[in-house]
Amino acid sequence: MRPTTGLSPRPADSAASVGVEIQDDGLARVTLRRGHAGNAIDLATARGLLAAARACERAAVRAVLLTGEGKSFCVGGDLREFSRLTGEALEKHLVAVTDALHDALRTFASIDAPMVAAVQGAVAGAGIGLAAAADVTLAADDVTFTAAYTSIGYSPDAGVSWQLPRLVGPKRAVEMLLTNRRVPAAEAATIGLVSRVVPSGELAAEAEGTARALRRGPTSAFGVTRRLVASGQTADLARHLDDEAAALAAAAASDEGREGVAAFLDKRAPDFTRIPSRP
Structure with missing residues (x-):
């Protein structure tokens, strides 16, 4: 049995945090909707991502387009929410958050449909995990990546410690995780963290076109x-x-x-x- 948490969101909270639209042509749009908070992942968002992943699985979609509203794709975990708890309650809460988030990542990885992620602004912590989970990751030229975990005494989640070594190599991955230095868009493309970089004003259209092209594939x-x-x-x-x-x-x-x-x-x-x- 999974542990309960003292901060349990209502289903409506999860739906408000993550939008999912499955079109008749098989394209699924999954949108992080907490732009006012940098799309930080709280329990409602984690559960919203899981609900979206399961909806894509049930509908047997042909492609998934993952985006985040606002200036930043995803700044990682919601530290304001986490700070409201301490001790065992905090531990249980983080287990609940990561359980839902990791189940979402496992589900997206298990379906046949490829995922395209469009990332902009600040991408940190679990946001890197979401970006790395996509098969094609398109980055705006203003994006910056930072692991951020160890800067607050945390360790990685969202598959970051699994994905980063495979994408950028073990040495560079450890450096990013320990130093938390910012990686700009051009470097992210050079080291393999993203597929390619596009001008900020063209990101939405480029991601849409890429997802639609994959939707027509086998x-x-x-x-x-x-x-x-x-x-x-x-x-x-x-x-x-x-x-x-x-x-x-x-x-x-x-x-x-x-x-x-x-x-x-x-x-x-x-x-x-x-x-x-x-x-």
């Missing part, structure tokens, strides 16, 4: 590819080659594979959207 093949890349970080080469072979054979025999090859031979664009996504 969702099941995307899911298999994402999982192969993730498992390849830890699997030995021999096992991974076997996994690739099995996955390729299954993909070739699938409706997506048949449509893709037929379109290639017919010299036309494939229409993967007519093939239902898997729930």
Whole structure:
């Protein structure tokens, strides 16, 4: 049984903190709505992200677009909320927050639909975890990243200590986590923390276009590819080659594979959207 917390939000609070809109064409928009607070993650936001992830899973969406309202994508945990508790109550509260947040990240990672994140302004703490969880992370040219955890005596969450070494390398990851130095947009792109940098005024349109392009793709093949890349970080080469072979054979025999090859031979664009996504 998970521990209870003294600060339990109502369902309406979670819905107000995180918006989810699933369109008929299979594109899901997940929006952090606490722009006035830098989209800091409180318990309501963590539970809102989990509800959004589960909604995307149930609807078998084709792509997810993650954004944050206001000047900053996400500044990390809501320290004002955390400071209202002490001792065992605080520990239980943080377990509740991270339980929901981590379940959301696990759910987004498990579905076939790729995720695009558009990040701007300050991205700190768990905000880095959200940005890193996306398959394509587009950054505005005004963005700055800082781990921030150890500056307040905390340790990482939101998969940050797992994602950072894989994205930027262990040495650079540890440096970022221990020194909490600010990493500007250009450096973030150079070290692999984000996919690419775009002018601030073009971020929304670029993210929208990228998500819509992925929505038209082979969702099941995307899911298999994402999982192969993730498992390849830890699997030995021999096992991974076997996994690739099995996955390729299954993909070739699938409706997506048949449509893709037929379109290639017919010299036309494939229409993967007519093939239902898997729930």
